[in-house]
Amino acid sequence: MRRRAKAVCRESPGALIATALTSSWRESSTPLSISEEELSKIVPLLLGSGAGALGWGRVRCADLxxxxxxxxxxxxxxxxxxxxxxHQHEIKQAVALLRLDEIEPVLIKGWSVARFYAERGLRPYGDIDLIVRPDQRVKAEGVLKNADLKFYVDVRHDEFEDVDDQRWKGLYSRTQLLQSDALIA
Incomplete structure (x- = not known):
């Protein structure tokens, strides 16, 4: 009875996606062992969710x-x-613009997390998420708006709006300062 239930679960799209993405962001992910038919079933779902490259990370070292x-x-x-x-060039440009106006941004979400993936190509990128001191947010928005950038930089993160000066200093003290060349690594 257990074997039958396991086989049914294995064929469900959710189970196949879970199998395909298991450890896919790590440096030494194991080859994916599903059938070509099963792969064909989940590729549209992987691509639609932005996880297609992660799927490739597992498929490229497999017979598939x-x-x-x-x-x-x-x-x-x-x-x-x-x-x-x-995206890397856009981040450098946005950070440089803000620093010219003595605004020190902190990179959050996407790119800051992407550093922990085995390769940069394993995840999609969207906007650039930066936080700045709450008292500098309006100024930062103005600097970015006046620069007429061809990409979107989000500095409006409500979860950081009520951070007082003391908490901001604590948060900032735990960040890692990256020089623009460090973004390349």
């Missing part, structure tokens, strides 16, 4: 790497790798 569905995952990985380069 030449399958048509695998090529779609490879394309997602290649696109995310290129987007990571563009």
């Amino acid at each position: 790497r030449e399958a048509g569905a695998a090529r779609e995952l490879h394309q997602a990985y290649r696109l995310h790798t290129l987007q990571a380069e563009v």
Whole structure:
């Protein structure tokens, strides 16, 4: 009875996605061992959720790497790798603009978390999330708006709005200051 239940779960899209993404962000993920038919079933879901490149991380070292569905995952990985380069330049530009006006931003969410992935191309990128001292937020928004950037920088994070000066100093003391060249690593 247990074997039958396990087989049914294995065929569900959710279970297949869980299998495909297990440890996919790590440096030494194991090859994915599902059928080509199962892979074809979940590729649209992986791509639609932004996890296509993570799927490629598992498929590329498996026998499935030449399958048509695998090529779609490879394309997602290649696109995310290129987007990571563009995103890096955008972050540098936004940080430099704010620093010119003596505003020291803190990078949060996306890129700051992406450093822990084995490769930059394993995750998609969206906007740039920065936080600044609450008393500098309006000024930061003005600087970014006047710069007429071709990308979106979000400095409005309500969860940090009520951070007083003392808590901001504590938060800032635990950040890692990255020079612009450190973004490349």
